[in-house]
Structure formats: structure tokens, C-alpha cells
Amino acid sequence: xxxxxxxxxxxxNSSQENGSIISEPKEVVVHHVPFKVEFEGQANVDSKFTxxxxxxxxxxxxxxxxxxxxxxxxQKFDLPKDYEGLVALDLKxxxxxxxxxxxxxxxxxxxxxxxxxxxxxxxxxxxGMDKHVKLLDWMELSNILHxxxxx
Numbered sequence: 830x831x832x833x834x835x836x837x838x839x840x841x842n843s844s845q846e847n848g849s850i851i852s853e854p855k856e857v858v859v860h861h862v863p864f865k866v867e868f869e870g871q872a873n874v875d876s877k878f879t880x881x882x883x884x885x886x887x888x889x890x891x892x893x894x895x896x897x898x899x900x901x902x903x904q905k906f907d908l909p910k911d912y913e914g915l916v917a918l919d920l921k922x923x924x925x926x927x928x929x930x931x932x933x934x935x936x937x938x939x940x941x942x943x944x945x946x947x948x949x950x951x952x953x954x955x956x957g958m959d960k961h962v963k964l965l966d967w968m969e970l971s972n973i974l975h976x977x978x979x980x
Contacts, residue, residue: 858947859946863901863950882894882903882947888954890955891954901950902953902954904947904948905945905946906948906965907944908943909972913942914943915941915943916941916943919937920936946961948961
């Protein structure tokens with residue numbers, strides 16, 4: 830079974846941009862989209878996607894956008910207090926011999942943090958049935974169940 834080694838690089842902010850190390854941390858904008866883009870590299874998400882998001886006429890909490898002509902409906906939410914999101918980069922791991930044969934250790938580098946996120950659905954208004962909303966509900970319930978007992 831691969832072992833995971835986490836390297837926290839958020840303090841030194843060692844992610845690379847155009848081949849150089851970023852010296853100042855940037856605010857990270859996270860979008861969870863219902864599709865996979867077969868592209869690795871930088872994209873101008875702010876001008877090509879984020880700036881095109883507009884509030885829905887019927888509900889100002891819902892955002893409307895599109896990707897390659899297909900409509901998206903999304904919602905921005907804050908992570909609960911005492912939680913933070915992490916942006917991780919999967920690095921090439923090292924291979925070594927074990928009793929079961931060759932094994933590869935995965936190394937994951939934490940490159941940034943975020944506290945808000947926007948999730949998107951195809952042709953569907955965000956609701957309490959979405960997995961992102963259910964996750965927030967579970968985090969709140971988990972805090973109640975596992976938190977200190979108050980008199």
C-alpha cells in the first residue's frame with residue numbers, strides 16, 4: 830500500500846508560476862466544477878470564467894455561468910470556523926523495495942490554503958441535496974457530536 834508523505838509548503842509558498850517561485854502568497858479562488866479538463870498548466874480563470882459569473886435573477890445566492898456553451902449554476906460558500914481548505918500538488922514519489930515487491934511512496938505538497946469555495950452544477954440549481962452542502966452539514970454535526978459538552 831502506498832504511503833503518503835505530506836510536505837507543508839504553504840508557509841514558504843513554493844508553488845511555481847512561469848518557472849519562478851512565487852514570493853508573495855496569493856488569495857486562492859477555488860471552483861469545483863462537474864467535469865474534468867484535460868489540461869495541466871496555468872489558465873486565466875479570473876478573466877475567462879470568474880468574471881462571467883452573475884447572480885441568478887430569481888435567487889441572488891445562485892450564480893450563473895457557462896463552460897464551452899453549457900450552462901452552469903453555482904453557489905459560493907464559506908468553510909466553517911476552525912476549518913481550512915488545502916490546495917495540494919501530487920509530486921513524483923519514490924520507489925523502493927518491500928517484502929511484497931516494489932512500492933511507491935506518494936509525496937503530496939500543500940501549496941496554498943482557502944476559506945471559501947464555489948461549486949457548480951450542470952443545469953441544476955444548488956440545493957441542500959448537493960454533496961457540498963451535505964459536507965458542510967456533516968462538519969457542523971461532527972463538531973456537535975465530538976465537541977466539548979457544555980452545561
